[in-house]
Amino acid sequence: MKLLLKGARVIDPAQNLDALMDVLVEGGKIAACKPGIKAPAGAKVLELSGMLVTPGLIDMHTHLREPGYEYRETIASGSAAAVAGGFTSIACMPNTLPVNDNRSVTEFILRKAAEANLANIYPIGAISMGSEGKQMTEFWDLREAGIAALSDDGNPVMDAALMRRAMEYAYSLELPVIQHCEDKNLSAGGLMNEGYQATVLGLPGIPAIAEEVMVARDILIAEYTGTRIHFAHVSTTGSVRLIRAAKKRRLKVTAETAPHYFTLTDESLRNYDTNYKVSPPLRGDADVSAIKEGLADGTLDAIACDHAPHGRTDKEVEFEYAACGISGLETSLGLSLSLVQEGILPWPELIAKMSCNPARILNLPKGTLAKGADADITVIHPDLAWSVDVAAFHSLGKNSPFSGRKLKGRAVLTIVGGDIKYDGRASQP
């Protein structure tokens, strides 16, 4: 199928491109990206003036729950949520049941992704068997099966020696290693950010140093071994400072944050609403400012929503027993656009953090509209005002603290491999 996208503002940070032009898609690839393209015979023409056309957005940190927790999300429902949120590619963490620590689970995920046939799905393999932090998984075999990266995510590698070996072995295979930084001894028993709000609420705290101690440790390991490390969902001032200093010293360090860490603070827990319970926890005002600064100065390379869908029974329980996480794929872009609206990031920088940079970190042949690239494209209506309706989520996880929130701007068209996988233009007011 031929597709001609006409008259939009095309932003492709990978080519340093930001101009009004047309994009021609043929055979699932970008055939041309320039002004004044004439529609070839048989091409479907989309008039998109006032819209933004960007390389397909990539969320490098999601949880798709299948296999094992299909009541929370399936690969099909998660894929639908992804394209509805403007994402053409997503990477999914290995904390399924069973854990994605072997070839057959990876192959299962990829088969389900192909059946869903919506977004590109890149499984992330576990670093250790069962993510138990003891025995390394077969990185080589997992890579051949199709994983894009390695992580034990919510069960961070506490054993520094295992982390060192994993980083070395993964580096020789060119596999990125992603760490959820949390010293489990420092965070033990904690339910929210340690500080005044936790004191008032009487909830056990998780200190910022629980995250920062592991960021510091892994920077040291990366330096010593000459390998690279990617930090997931950075949430504290101290982590931003450590990563900034490491980058200044040209260490191979990259990092992401999630929309809730630049949107919410621990004060929102005042009503004990478990939809605000996340890991790492929501922090204070100073941390939110530091995250924004880190995004603005390039310390934080990517925005990933840590999509963590849960069933009602996981959240409608006492605060201590409630699961952590936010169903984020369908609000991530809308929340992140506030960074442009507030003047923190120019448009190309935002698109870089949501497309080109994650592609670069995960070594994916994605994140550009250059001629010959896969035709993964997101069309964004930058001014569309809408409010978050969790009942309308494609995700099975309706757990969002942003329910009812008014946002400006969203994806209206998501094209994957040249095919329109989501078309939200009709739902415009």
Place this chain on the structure above:
Amino acid sequence: MMKLAKKDILGIEEMTADEISLILETAESFLEISTREIKKVPTLRGKSVINLFYEASTRTRTSFEIAGKRLSADTINIAASTSSAVKGETLLDTARTLEAMNPDIIVLRHSVAGTPHMLARMVKQSIINAGDGAHEHPSQALLDMMTIREKKGRIAGLKVAIVGDILHSRVARSNIYGLSRMGARVVVAGPATMMPRGIERMGVEAFTTIEDAIAGADVVMMLRIQLERQKQNIFPSLREYSHHYCLSRRHMKLTAPDAIVMHPGPINRGVEISPDIADDPACSVILDQVNHGVAVRMAMLYLLSGGNE
């Protein structure tokens, strides 16, 4: 007389000084009932009160039960020893089940902070928080304030020192809110491991020694040390703790001359309070607190049931 315009009593934080005074005055008027030969009035006849206790408690549960019975309410005790999560029944399921039985008031004790607040959003019945995690214990703070008022004639202008594990104490938090709101000056003391972050923002002064905290204090409130906290390394041993934080005779020279000593109970004799202080009628008001507890809980049940309408 004004009335208590509240569906629930979840914490002292959200109470005005007028509301606190109303409860204390109502409680004072109920005090006499417990001295009668027939300790029962028909005020809450036909009302049912469920005491839903997810955490072991003898004192508070008994106190609420006696309070309900003295007002002729039907009181039902449910000791839910395991968490709803463990049972496989969610809090919402439990709430809906109880709601369907149509009680008037649910008194909830839970080890997880915020659970009464969740329950209050889920059901139409009035919820009384009988202690939630390290968050609030409003009936305890109210009975403490009632005791102080009785012994000192006022709360405003007094210096109150709270000593012990402030970090894990719901009694400390509720008292900080209540006493500050009623015009007292509150100071807290304990080793830094027992001091929550940002406590000063709650309007109190924090000290690391008992001596600094109780200097000139009109009221000294000692908190119970829980032995299991030793495993979290917030103190090395009861021996060392008691050497430095146990309220003893020598401390009474530092306080105001007529200072009173309080403790929410149950006391660890010789750990946070020496036996001779605990039993000294000249300063210890620990048993008055227990007595006032029944009256305060009667007032809470009464006012939430529509009170003096």
